[in-house]
Amino acid sequence: MNAADREARVEEALARLDLDAKASLLSGQDLWTLPALPEIGLASIVMSDGPVGVRGTAFDPSDTSLTLPSPTALAATWDPDLARRAGRALAAEAHRKGVHVLLAPTVNLHRSPLGGRHFECYSEDPLLTARIGAAHVTGVQECGVAATVKHFVANDAETERFTVTNRIGERALRELYLAPFEQIVAEARPWLVMSAYNAVNGPTMTENRELQSGVLRGEWGFDGVVVSDWLAARDTVRAIEGGLDVAMPGPRTVFGRALAAAVRDGRVSEKSVDDAVRNVLRLAARVGLLDGLPPEVPAESRPVPEDGRAVAREIATRSFVLLHNRASVLPLDPAVLPGGIALIGRAAEAPRVLGGGSATVFPERVVSLLDALRDALPEATPLTHEPGTDLTEALAVAGEGFDLWTVLRAERGAVLAQQEVTSGRIRWTDSSLPGGVDYDALATVELTGRFTPRESGSHTFGTRGVGAFTLTVDGHVLFDGEHRSAGADPLEALTGRPIPRGDIELRAGEPVEVVLLATTPKMEYGDLRGVSFALAHAAPARSDDPLIDRAVAAAASADVAVVVVATTEAVESEGFDRETLRLPGRQDDLVARVAAANPRTVVVVNAGSPVEMPWRDDVAAVLLSWFPGQEGGAALADVLLGLDEPGGRLPTTWLARLTDAPVTRVTPEDGVLPYDEGVFIGYRAWQRHPAVPAYPFGHGLGYTTWTYETLETTADSARVRVRNTGDRPGRETVQLYVGPAEADPSRPTHWLAGFATATAAPGEMADIEVPLPLRAFQIWDEETSTWTTVPGDYRIHAAHDATDLRLTTTLTIP
Numbered sequence: 042m043n044a045a046d047r048e049a050r051v052e053e054a055l056a057r058l059d060l061d062a063k064a065s066l067l068s069g070q071d072l073w074t075l076p077a078l079p080e081i082g083l084a085s086i087v088m089s090d091g092p093v094g095v096r097g098t099a100f101d102p103s104d105t106s107l108t109l110p111s112p113t114a115l116a117a118t119w120d121p122d123l124a125r126r127a128g129r130a131l132a133a134e135a136h137r138k139g140v141h142v143l144l145a146p147t148v149n150l151h152r153s154p155l156g157g158r159h160f161e162c163y164s165e166d167p168l169l170t171a172r173i174g175a176a177h178v179t180g181v182q183e184c185g186v187a188a189t190v191k192h193f194v195a196n197d198a199e200t201e202r203f204t205v206t207n208r209i210g211e212r213a214l215r216e217l218y219l220a221p222f223e224q225i226v227a228e229a230r231p232w233l234v235m236s237a238y239n240a241v242n243g244p245t246m247t248e249n250r251e252l253q254s255g256v257l258r259g260e261w262g263f264d265g266v267v268v269s270d271w272l273a274a275r276d277t278v279r280a281i282e283g284g285l286d287v288a289m290p291g292p293r294t295v296f297g298r299a300l301a302a303a304v305r306d307g308r309v310s311e312k313s314v315d316d317a318v319r320n321v322l323r324l325a326a327r328v329g330l331l332d333g334l335p336p337e338v339p340a341e342s343r344p345v346p347e348d349g350r351a352v353a354r355e356i357a358t359r360s361f362v363l364l365h366n367r368a369s370v371l372p373l374d375p376a377v378l379p380g381g382i383a384l385i386g387r388a389a390e391a392p393r394v395l396g397g398g399s400a401t402v403f404p405e406r407v408v409s410l411l412d413a414l415r416d417a418l419p420e421a422t423p424l425t426h427e428p429g430t431d432l433t434e435a436l437a438v439a440g441e442g443f444d445l446w447t448v449l450r451a452e453r454g455a456v457l458a459q460q461e462v463t464s465g466r467i468r469w470t471d472s473s474l475p476g477g478v479d480y481d482a483l484a485t486v487e488l489t490g491r492f493t494p495r496e497s498g499s500h501t502f503g504t505r506g507v508g509a510f511t512l513t514v515d516g517h518v519l520f521d522g523e524h525r526s527a528g529a530d531p532l533e534a535l536t537g538r539p540i541p542r543g544d545i546e547l548r549a550g551e552p553v554e555v556v557l558l559a560t561t562p563k564m565e566y567g568d569l570r571g572v573s574f575a576l577a578h579a580a581p582a583r584s585d586d587p588l589i590d591r592a593v594a595a596a597a598s599a600d601v602a603v604v605v606v607a608t609t610e611a612v613e614s615e616g617f618d619r620e621t622l623r624l625p626g627r628q629d630d631l632v633a634r635v636a637a638a639n640p641r642t643v644v645v646v647n648a649g650s651p652v653e654m655p656w657r658d659d660v661a662a663v664l665l666s667w668f669p670g671q672e673g674g675a676a677l678a679d680v681l682l683g684l685d686e687p688g689g690r691l692p693t694t695w696l697a698r699l700t701d702a703p704v705t706r707v708t709p710e711d712g713v714l715p716y717d718e719g720v721f722i723g724y725r726a727w728q729r730h731p732a733v734p735a736y737p738f739g740h741g742l743g744y745t746t747w748t749y750e751t752l753e754t755t756a757d758s759a760r761v762r763v764r765n766t767g768d769r770p771g772r773e774t775v776q777l778y779v780g781p782a783e784a785d786p787s788r789p790t791h792w793l794a795g796f797a798t799a800t801a802a803p804g805e806m807a808d809i810e811v812p813l814p815l816r817a818f819q820i821w822d823e824e825t826s827t828w829t830t831v832p833g834d835y836r837i838h839a840a841h842d843a844t845d846l847r848l849t850t851t852l853t854i855p
Contacts (some may be wrong), residue, residue: 050334051322054081055315063318064301067281069291072271072470072569073098075321076292082332083325088189088268088289091400092145092161093670095134100468101403107134107349107671108394108404111649112147114360114667116163116692117741119774119796121176127356128180128188130347135186141328142187142233145400148174148221149197151650151693152722153704157199157618160396160649160668164692165723165738167217168793171224178229184346185338187328190225191235192270193246193257194218198707198714199618203273205709206240209716214241215821215828216720219252223261232265232324236285238273244283247274253284266320271399272569277303286317290569350672357676362665362689363742364735370641370661372683372744373601381423383595384411385635386605386628387432388647393607395668396649398615404671410605410645413678425599429592429631430585435611436503436539436577439465443555443578445490449475452484462488465557465576466505473571480570486562488576490555497549498581505539506574508561512542515553519543523561538611539577585627589634597638603681604632604660607647618707622653622699632656645677651695657735665689683744690741690774690842694724694734701732724843725789739793739842745771747799749847750806752839759811761839761848765801773799775839777811779818782834782851788820791838791846813837818854830854 058066062078070076070085077085090096094106107130109115115124135143147158151165163170174190181188195207195218209218225231234257237246246252247269257263267286274280274288277295281303288294303309322331329336363371373382390411394404411426418424439445445465449457458476467488471480492514494500502519504510512520520542547553557576564573596602606628612619623629636642636659643662646652647669657663664687666677679685696702703726704718718726724738745767753760761775775798780791794817799807815830822829834853838846 047326047334048323050331051319051326054083054322054331055319057081058318060301060304060311060314061298063314064304065297066321067287067300067314067317068294068297069287069289071292071472072290072571075287083322084330086142086325086328086330087140088142088144089135089138089140090144091402092147093395093400094402094404095131095138095140095143096402097138097140099470099473102463104403105405106402107131107353108402109353110356110360110670110673111160111396111668112163113160113649113692114669114689115177115356116169116173117362117665117667117689118356118359119169119690119692120359120798121172123356123359124173124176125180126347126352128177129184129344130349130352132181132184132186133346133349136184140186141330142189142324143181144189144191144235146174146177146188147191148225149192149195150217150221150722152197152716153707154622154651154696154699154702155619155705155707156197156650157613158396158398158615160613161398161400161615165694166692166793167220169692169796171221174221175225175229178225178231182229182232183338184343185328185336185340187232187324188229189233189235189268190222190231192237193222193234193267194237194252195241196237196239199616200708201712203238204712206243206713207716208242208713210719211823211826212821213716213719217722219256222257226257226261226263232327234263234265234267236267236269236273238270244279245273245275247285248276248279248283250283258284264320264323266324272566278308281309281313281317286320353670354672354676357666357669357673358679358685359688360667360669361677361680361687362691362740363687364657364663364665364695364740366662366742368661370601370643371664371681373681375419375422375682378422378600380598380600381425382414382418383592383599383602383639384414384424384426384605385429385592385596385602385631386607387428387430388607389426389603389605390428392605392673393609393647393668394670394673396613396615397610400615407671408674410674410677413674414681417678417682423599425595427592427595428588429604429635430588430627432607432609432626432628435609435625436501436541436579438505438539439492439576439578442493442495443490445488445576447475448487448489449478449483450485450487451482457482465578467572467574469572471570480563483563483572486559486572488557488559491552492555492578493552494547494549494580496581497547498583499544500547500581501541501544501579502555503539503541503577504557504574505537505577506559507564508559508574510574511556511558511560513554513556514545515547517545519545537616539575541579589627589631592631593634593638596635596642599639600641602635602639602642603645604635604642605645605647606632608649608652613649622651622696624652629655633659636660643681651693653698654735686744686771687741688743688772690739691736692738694727694738695736697732697735701734703727703730721789725792728790737842737844739774739776739840740845741774741842743771743773745769745803747771747773747841749839752837752848752850754813754837754850754852756852757813757815759795759813759837759839760808761811762806762808763799763801764806765803768803770800770802775799775809775811776842777813778838778840778843778846779813780836780838781831782836791836792817793843
């Protein structure tokens with residue numbers, strides 16, 4: 042069926058709806074779905090988080106999901122084809138779970154290293170972000186699932202995210218923050234865009250008519266649905282007139298009945314409602330939910346489903362960034378390691394595979410580096426493991442040692458339902474309570490059970506969430522009170538940090554009863570209704586010295602020490618920005634002492650975004666694994682043992698110290714966060730900054746070496762010849778940078794204009810061609826509000842990274 046026939050069917054369906062039906066279609070009927078309208082043959086549209094997996098409509102650990110590496114890892118591959126395959130893998134998961142709309146990808150920029158949701162975004166560069174994001178959207182949608190590009194626009198930090206006004210100059214807004222959205226809309230034609238919580242230069246984004254209607258739809262021709270971030274829509278008239286189509290979640294949003302009433306009393310034109318409904322019906326038609334229309338991508342036309350585990354492993358392998366490799370300590374050869382490998386770090390056996398927040402999914406399995414090396418190493422190669430240190434002394438959700446269940450009761454104490462739980466985290470929507478319990482009938486929730494300590498001493502217990510709690514351990518009441526939200530973020534109950542409530546002396550191996558009674562368990566904010574709280578626990582504080590001593594001893598007696606360091610959910614998560622870039626706990630001390638004991642120390646950094654590495658010059662190699670997804674351990678073993686080479690390049694600059702960073706401000710003042718740095722973020726800012734980063738944007742090493750031999754340019758492309766001068770096959774990411782031949786203080790010295798991958802066997806050469814888009818030579822002219830080509834001579838650089846410019850030529854732009 043052609044586009045004209047599809048639009049005709051949409052119009053026919055629209056004409057059959059009355060005002061109330063139309064208004065209902067613009068409001069979620071619950072947390073994740075839009076209502077069905079059988080009278081026009083419309084089925085319910087189902088949405089789901091998130092970027093690394095498809096969770097579905099329930100936050101249920103038993104409902105597992107394929108878990109891919111983090112978006113920063115995907116961007117580190119610098120490979121749009123692999124991003125497209127990632128999209129296909131997630132689309133297959135969406136079909137398996139009955140999901141029609143995937144709420145991803147996130148294409149906001151790494152403006153500051155303190156951004157708490159940094160791991161969920163791709164890069165500090167708009168072009169790299171756009172290329173990876175467009176490929177991801179294409180992969181999802183060519184399989185018949187809708188992708189949602191978010192968060193439109195400038196949702197680059199978490200502090201006061203519901204209320205902040207980001208003040209951004211027009212040029213920076215166009216050249217940096219809008220640029221990925223613009224390119225993705227042009228290249229991939231996404232079926233949805235999500236409007237952000239924050240305001241930009243005045244209006245909140247759900248009400249920003251200039252950007253949503255004027256730029257997104259008017260200039261760029263976007264014909265999909267603009268959906269609010271959850272709870273972001275706040276005013277009926279301003280939202281519908283500002284270009285918002287759907288307010289989520291539902292059913293009691295600023296749309297629905299409120300919108301119908303606004304039309305009837307003359308505050309909103311019915312045409313505005315029709316325009317929004319038309320977009321929703323078009324989406325339904327695209328995903329095959331409107332009778333009489335086949336889906337835009339019929340099942341028989343979709344690509345062969347990807348093997349999810351294989352894709353997860355390949356992305357992880359290709360994403361790992363080898364920052365340095367002194368004396369070629371990597372790859373490891375078991376044949377010359379008679380003393381074996383000392384594997385150190387808690388994350389080596391319990392890796393962090395994804396970031397915290399709304400994008401959380403529950404992996405179907407997690408492969409640790411410890412297990413993968415045990416499987417991969419010859420039996421004769423010794424492998425020892427030592428935890429080395431606790432990652433943090435902070436409270437964590439109750440898990441190991443706890444045997445818990447929940448009891449749901451009505452007002453007079455009658456038991457409504459009971460359910461065993463796998464951890465101390467409780468998260469239910471109003472429609473997903475255990476046993477189908479009526480939300481309105483629920484009065485209290487008791488999380489109860491036994492805890493068997495592994496060690497004697499003073500154990501700390503705490504709570505996470507908002508409301509009134511009574512916490513009792515071994516018959517002792519540790520807390521009986523209420524916790525109120527300290528800020529304006531209604532999702533604090535979901536993303537806030539645990540709070541310590543009391544300590545109690547316990548003996549190892551002796552079980553005690555634990556009860557956390559939530560007497561006001563219901564969490565309600567607009568249409569978000571449910572139950573969300575957690576029991577938290579921390580083992581007795583102890584000196585890490587014995588753990589570190591054992592790790593140092595193991596390292597000293599081994600041929601090679603591999604130390605895995607990591608961040609935690611208390612460090613990298615939605616809901617708050619970072620306060621420091623230091624690794625939690627005493628991990629820095631651990632690395633320093635291990636490196637002093639064994640000069641052949643390799644450090645694997647299991648973090649989604651930059652961390653300080655004060656020991657980096659004292660270790661033989663540093664390898665970034667990001668949050669590597671469920672197959673990360675297997676991929677790490679392959680790379681460490683040389684079965685694959687680390688293929689990643691930095692998608693964002695890694696700094697030596699937070700105090701060196703050019704842009705660090707993420708906290709508003711009087712509700713306003715000024716982007717005073719203009720177009721100078723990321724490597725653009727480092728170019729004119731007195732400090733030097735630890736590792737520049739685009740940096741990364743493989744297991745072979747490359748020479749750049751020739752660079753030729755035309756008006757619209759560059760041709761680069763590279764040669765593999767090492768002794769094994771390899772892959773090189775050739776980066777093309779453009780900059781004015783004469784210094785211009787209003788512009789960076791050079792910026793990324795394109796990239797491509799070369800592969801070659803030892804001694805072989807490879808020729809690659811990289812397009813040079815006209816936009817690379819343009820700026821946004823604030824006086825005329827147009828893109829303007831700046832004529833003159835430009836230096837074109839073929840580069841290994843943003844500072845390692847291997848070949849340069851000059852191109853004149855008329």
